[in-house]
Amino acid sequence: MQVDFYHLTATPLERALPQIAERVLAGGGRLLIVAASDEQRRHLDRWLWSYAPDSFLPHAAAGEGDEAEQPVLLAPQVEPANGARFVAIVDGEWRDAALAFDRAFHFFDDDRIREARLAWKGLADREGVERRYWKQNDAGRWEQAA
Template identity: 70%
Template sequence: MQVDFYHLTATPLERALPGIAVKVVESGQRLLIVSADAEQRRRIDQLLWSFRPESFLPHAQAGAGNDSLQPVLIGEAVAPANGARHVALIDGEWRDAALAFDRAFHFFGEDSIGAARIAWKGLADRDSVERRYWKQDENGRWAQAA
């Protein structure tokens, strides 16, 4: 199980998440995007339709249709009704339920850095978890820092 911590500094979630979602879907996998914030889920739903004019990323909000058919599902809970093996936690809150997936993307900003540090340390003792920490350089490019 791999957990990627993405520290959002120069690039906002709205620019970082779509690229990861596209890569997951292009690899033939499915993604569950989780946020406790209904407004954030609504914004991400709109964003995934329009982040690039030339792209099409099929997705839906959980409960809006046949969840099992969605390559990308946006929901409040860590419940992969679409059969996802990848999960993106986008509201800055770590959830241990993410450990049931093959890969988790944990996005956090300055407002939730303390909680991210606690999650990072809490995962250190788990043999089956590979942790990676990504931060941005001065040009906004992601670089693995740990």
């Protein structure tokens, strides 16, 4: 199981998340996007339809029905009703339930760096967990830092 920590500094979540989602879907996978806040999920729901002029990222919100059919599902909890093996935690709050997936993407900004560090340390001794830390360089590109 792999956990990728994405420290959002120059690129906001709204630009980073669609890139990850597109890669997951291109590889034939399904993605669960988790945010506790109803407001954040509603914002992301709108954003994923319109983040680029030529974009199409099929998705739905949990509770709207047909969750099992959705390639990307927005949910308040780490429960893959769409059968996802990939999870993106986008509210900065790590959840150990993500360890049941093949890969987790943990997004956080400077306001949540303390919590991210605690999660990083907490996963250090977990057998079978590979951690990677991604940060942005001066050009805004993602680089693996750990």
